[in-house]
Amino acid sequence: MKNWITEKHQKESLAALKRLIDIPSVNTADGTSFPPFGKAIEECLTEALTICEELGMTTYHDPAGFYGYADYGQGEELIAVLCHLDVVPAGDLALWETDPFQAVVKEGVMYGRGSQDDKGPTIAALYAFKAVVDSGVAFNKRIRFVFGTDEETLWRCMAHYNLKEEQPTKGFVPDSAFPVTYAEKGLLQAKLIGPGSTAFALACGDAFNVVPGNAQYQGQDAQLVSQKLAELGISQTLTDQTVTVNGKAVHSSAAGQGVNAVNQLATGLVQVHSHPMLQFLAEKVGTETNGFSIFGEVKDEMTGELTFNVATINVTETKSEIELDLRIPVSYPAADLVPLLEKAAAAYGLTYEEFDHVPALYVPKESDLVQTLTTIYQNKTGDQTQPITSGGATYARTMKNMVAFGAHFPDTKSLAHQANEGISITEMVQAMDIYAEAIFQLCCN
Ligand SMILES: [Zn+2]
Incomplete structure (x- = not known):
C-alpha cells in the first residue's frame, strides 16, 4: 500500500x-x-x-x-x-x-x-x-x-x-x-431525583460521560466527615471547612478503570448526614461500577459488562439529584433494565427520569x-x-x-x-x- x-x-x-x-x-x-x-x-x-x-x-x-x-x-x-x-x-x-x-x-x-x-x-x-x-x-x-x-x-x-x-x-x-x-x-443516561436537605449541600461532578475525579464537601462538620472518610480508607484532603475526595476521572464507558469520587464521598458523608440519596449511593452503588446490586449480572460475550457511573450529585434545600450514565451490553434491551433501576430507586423514595437513550x-x-x-x-x-x-x-x-x-x-x-x-x-x-x-x-x- x-x-x-x-x-x-x-x-x-x-x-x-x-x-x-x-x-x-x-x-x-x-x-x-x-x-x-x-x-x-x-x-x-x-x-x-x-x-x-x-x-x-x-x-x-x-x-x-x-x-x-x-x-x-x-x-x-x-x-x-x-x-x-x-x-x-x-x-x-x-x-x-x-x-x-x-x-x-x-x-x-x-x-x-x-x-x-x-x-x-x-x-x-x-x-x-x-x-x-x-x-x-x-x-x-x-x-x-x-x-x-x-x-x-x-x-x-x-x-x-x-x-x-x-x-x-x-x-x-x-x-x-x-x-x-x-x-x-447501548447508552442510557438518567437522573434520580429525591428530597432536598437543609443540613448540607453538594454540587459535584461535571458531565454524564465522565467519572467524577473529585468531589467536595463544605460545612462546619467537615472535620468529622473527613474522619469518617479516613476510617473507610478513602483518599481525601481537608482544608478549613472543605473536604476534597480524590478519585480518578476517566470516561464513563471505562468506569471500572476510574475511581468515582462522588460515590466515595457519599459512603463517608452518609455516616454524618442521613439522607436517602446518600443511602442509595452507599448501599446500592458503593465501589461497584457494573450496577450489580441493582441489576444483578449484566454481561455478554460480544460487548462485556454493563458500566454504571454516577456522574454528578447536586443537593440543595429543595431537591437532590444524581446523574447516571450506563453503557449496556448489546444483547440487553434498556427497556428490561429501567424497571429494575426504578424499583431500586423507589425503595429510597427517589424517582427515575430518563435523560437520553441511544440504542446499540x-x-x-x-x-x-x-x-x-x-x-x-x-x-x-x-x-x-x-x-x-x-x-x-x-x-x-x-x-x-x-x-x-x-x-x-x-x-x-x-x-x-x-x-x-x-x-x-x-x-x-x-x-x-x-x-x-x-x-x-x-x-x-
Ligand atoms: Zn468523541
Missing part, C-alpha cells in the same frame, strides 16, 4: 488542528435558541467548514447551527465521515500543564482539549482526504464530512441532520479506536465495510488485532452501515475527557495515512 501523507500535509494538518483546538467549543446553551450550543461551537463549526473550503470541498452550514457538512466528488453513492467539534469542559485547570484551549506542541505531542476527542481525528481524516485528492486519483463516489456540534451531550445535531439530509451509503466515524468498532453498547450499534463483523477497513489497518500497521466492540458511543449508531474507525491505536493511552489531553503527532500522521487508504478504497475504487 502506498504512503499517502507528505510533509506538507503534516504541517498543514497541525496548523488546522490548532485552529480548532484554540476555539473553546464547550456546550454553553440548551439548544433552544441560536446558536443552539453557544457561540464557541458555532464559531468552531464555521472554522471547520472554512478549512474544508480551503481543501476544495463545497460546504453547507445548517442555518439553525446544529450541523454542517462538506462534499467532494461525484457519483450515486455517498460515503460519509462523521465527526464532532464540541468538546467536554477542561475540568480542573490546576491539573493541566498547558492552556487547554491554546494548542501547544511539546516533545512530539499536540496538547489541548479535543486533540484526541475529536478534533485531532477529524483533522486527520480531512487531510487524509486532501492527500487522496492531491494524488490525482478520481473520485467515482461522493464523500461527505458531517460535523456534529452536540456529541458530548444529546446528539441533537445528528437528529437534525437525519431529519433533513441525505443518508450515506456507508462510512466511518473517526472517534474511537483502531482497528474497527463494529458493536457499541451492530454491523456484522463479516460485512464488506468491516473487512475492508480492518484489512487496511492490518496492512498499514502489521498489527493483526481483530475488529472490536466498545462501551463508547459514537455517531456510528446514528446511521446505517457506519462503524467507528480509529484514531486511537490499541496501545495509545486515551486521554479523552482528561487533563492534559494530547495527540502524538506520529500517531496522528499514521492515522491520516490509514484514513487516506480507506477514503481511496471507499470512494475511488
Whole structure:
C-alpha cells in the first residue's frame, strides 16, 4: 500500500488542528435558541467548514447551527465521515500543564482539549482526504464530512441532520479506536431525583460521560466527615471547612478503570448526614461500577459488562439529584433494565427520569465495510488485532452501515475527557495515512 501523507500535509494538518483546538467549543446553551450550543461551537463549526473550503470541498452550514457538512466528488453513492467539534469542559485547570484551549506542541505531542476527542481525528481524516485528492486519483463516489456540534451531550445535531439530509451509503466515524468498532453498547443516561436537605449541600461532578475525579464537601462538620472518610480508607484532603475526595476521572464507558469520587464521598458523608440519596449511593452503588446490586449480572460475550457511573450529585434545600450514565451490553434491551433501576430507586423514595437513550450499534463483523477497513489497518500497521466492540458511543449508531474507525491505536493511552489531553503527532500522521487508504478504497475504487 502506498504512503499517502507528505510533509506538507503534516504541517498543514497541525496548523488546522490548532485552529480548532484554540476555539473553546464547550456546550454553553440548551439548544433552544441560536446558536443552539453557544457561540464557541458555532464559531468552531464555521472554522471547520472554512478549512474544508480551503481543501476544495463545497460546504453547507445548517442555518439553525446544529450541523454542517462538506462534499467532494461525484457519483450515486455517498460515503460519509462523521465527526464532532464540541468538546467536554477542561475540568480542573490546576491539573493541566498547558492552556487547554491554546494548542501547544511539546516533545512530539499536540496538547489541548479535543486533540484526541475529536478534533485531532477529524483533522486527520480531512487531510487524509486532501492527500487522496492531491494524488490525482478520481473520485467515482461522493464523500461527505458531517460535523456534529452536540456529541458530548444529546446528539441533537445528528437528529437534525437525519431529519433533513441525505443518508450515506456507508462510512466511518473517526472517534474511537483502531482497528474497527463494529458493536457499541447501548447508552442510557438518567437522573434520580429525591428530597432536598437543609443540613448540607453538594454540587459535584461535571458531565454524564465522565467519572467524577473529585468531589467536595463544605460545612462546619467537615472535620468529622473527613474522619469518617479516613476510617473507610478513602483518599481525601481537608482544608478549613472543605473536604476534597480524590478519585480518578476517566470516561464513563471505562468506569471500572476510574475511581468515582462522588460515590466515595457519599459512603463517608452518609455516616454524618442521613439522607436517602446518600443511602442509595452507599448501599446500592458503593465501589461497584457494573450496577450489580441493582441489576444483578449484566454481561455478554460480544460487548462485556454493563458500566454504571454516577456522574454528578447536586443537593440543595429543595431537591437532590444524581446523574447516571450506563453503557449496556448489546444483547440487553434498556427497556428490561429501567424497571429494575426504578424499583431500586423507589425503595429510597427517589424517582427515575430518563435523560437520553441511544440504542446499540451492530454491523456484522463479516460485512464488506468491516473487512475492508480492518484489512487496511492490518496492512498499514502489521498489527493483526481483530475488529472490536466498545462501551463508547459514537455517531456510528446514528446511521446505517457506519462503524467507528480509529484514531486511537490499541496501545495509545486515551486521554479523552482528561487533563492534559494530547495527540502524538506520529500517531496522528499514521492515522491520516490509514484514513487516506480507506477514503481511496471507499470512494475511488
Ligand atoms: Zn468523541
